[in-house]
Amino acid sequence: MPGSVLGHGRRGGPRGERGAATAELAMVLPLLVAVAMGLVWLLVVGAAQVRVVDAARETARAVARGDDEGAAVARGLEVAPEGSSVSVGRSDGKVRVVVTGRVAGPGGLFAHLPAPRLRAEAVALDEAVPP
Numbered sequence: 001m002p003g004s005v006l007g008h009g010r011r012g013g014p015r016g017e018r019g020a021a022t023a024e025l026a027m028v029l030p031l032l033v034a035v036a037m038g039l040v041w042l043l044v045v046g047a048a049q050v051r052v053v054d055a056a057r058e059t060a061r062a063v064a065r066g067d068d069e070g071a072a073v074a075r076g077l078e079v080a081p082e083g084s085s086v087s088v089g090r091s092d093g094k095v096r097v098v099v100t101g102r103v104a105g106p107g108g109l110f111a112h113l114p115a116p117r118l119r120a121e122a123v124a125l126d127e128a129v130p131p
Contacts, residue, residue, distance in 0.1 A: 034108075041106045048081045048103045049118050055080035056122035060097040063088055064124035081118070090126060097122045 059076030063069055069088055076086045076099060084101030102115040 053120040056120040060122035
């Protein structure tokens, strides 16, 4: 009786190990999916932070060179993530722009995490004011 000697199955492995790989995969797969979602969410947050920095820089540059402030803020809002705010201030011959925004989480397992708050500040010399 080959295959039934000493409690081994037909393929030579112990009978208790049959299906163990499937059970382990079923337990680990949700964790791997959650880690992958977390990494993608971090990439989304990083990309949104870059957009906030770009929006602050573009707005400060436009205001500093004398463009209409409303048009410069509108341009900054086009670059920034949706729902962001842009504030412009002038003092001591400088233009200071602050852009803030939030990025919503992916939900699911991460639904309990707060949405990260993004912030960037840019300063440029005001070219419209004589030195």
